[in-house]
Amino acid sequence: MVLHTLNAAPSSAAFRDCLKLVAPDDAVVLLGDGVYAALEGTAACDELRAAAAALFVLRADAQLAGIESPADGFGLIDMDDLVALTERFERQLAWY
Numbered sequence: 001m002v003l004h005t006l007n008a009a010p011s012s013a014a015f016r017d018c019l020k021l022v023a024p025d026d027a028v029v030l031l032g033d034g035v036y037a038a039l040e041g042t043a044a045c046d047e048l049r050a051a052a053a054a055l056f057v058l059r060a061d062a063q064l065a066g067i068e069s070p071a072d073g074f075g076l077i078d079m080d081d082l083v084a085l086t087e088r089f090e091r092q093l094a095w096y
Contacts, residue, residue, distance in 0.1 A: 001025045003089035004053075007032035007096040010044030018095040019047055027054040027085060029077070030070075032096070035062045038070035045071050058082065 004021070006028055008014035015037065022028060028048060030038055037044035038057045048055055049071075056077045057070045070076065077085070086092060 001089055002027075002091045002093055003085055004028045005092065005094045006030050006034040006037070007094070009033040010037045010042065014095045015044065018093070019051060021093070022048075022051040022053045024052040026051075027056065027089060029056045029058060029082060029085065030074070031058040031061045034095075035065050035067055035070075038062070038067065038074045040071035049073050056081070056085070 002023070004018055004026060006015065006018050008018070015034070018028070028051070035057050037048055039045055055074045057074050059076045059078050062070060062076065
């Protein structure tokens with residue numbers, strides 16, 4: 001079980017590398033430019049859903065990007081929720 005924090009745009013190599021390693025028991029938190037992967041109808045959104053991991057979007061970063069609500073299957077979290085996730089997952093990988 002790994003917590004992936006993805007701060008890279010869907011068009012980046014880091015995004016592609018992250019997708020290769022995400023497993024169903026993992027969680028992915030989108031932040032920074034990564035929040036654009038939570039837009040409904042995008043290939044990035046579909047690819048993340050196909051990974052079958054738990055998917056989250058940092059609310060503050062989504063709001064800054066003009067994303068009022070992410071696609072279905074992505075939970076909106078705040079910093080307290082992110083801290084709780086870091087406590088739940090022993091291993092973490094940061095992608096940027």
